[in-house]
Amino acid sequence: KAGVTQTPRYLIKTRGQQVTLSCSPISGHRSVSWYQQTPGQGLQFLFEYFSETQRNKGNFPGRFSGRQFSNSRSEMNVSTLELGDSALYLCASSFPTSPLYPNTGELFFGEGSRLTVL
């Protein structure tokens, strides 16, 4: 079973530009969440999508946005990039919560997209 795939793995942008990162979840997983990881702030929750709907959002400015498609693939976008946006962006997928299919709660992470803003 293929794991979570994130593209691109590495990218370099300059301040003011925008970036779009892509995440393909494990087949059958309908929940996708995004995280920012930096040496100073650690792992921080950005947002989560389930069945194309944003279910929750972390404490990040509106420059950070995302969406989920009908095939559960997800994208996140960061507009007007700042130096502080340099980070590893991680995507995780999980099996949906349902009375018929109990969710173990395990998050399956991709290897991340490392963004450098110059």
Add this chain to the structure above:
Amino acid sequence: LAKITQPISMDSYEGQEVNITCSHNNIATNDYITWYQQFPSQGPRFIIQGYKTKVTNEVASLFIPADRKSSTLSLPRVSLSDTAVYYCLVGDVRDTGRRALTFGSGTRLQVQP
């Protein structure tokens, strides 16, 4: 959101048992405690999850006292390959979308030969 505290780093030797404690004083009733392991340039990987008392799997044990305000990840007989960063995660993972998940700051475990 839960406030989570972990030791920044720990050192051990091969073959020893390592216990990493996570403090989560304001854990909510529906929150679970999950531990993840992360190697450089990789995403975190699930180790173990629990709600209360003790949980054991093939790689680790998780001890959670009755008040659930802390938890301890126990790694038996560590090896060099266990050198990694370990994250404690507190949140209602079984109810996706209602709460943001909070990670601890991570504990860097260094295993020496």
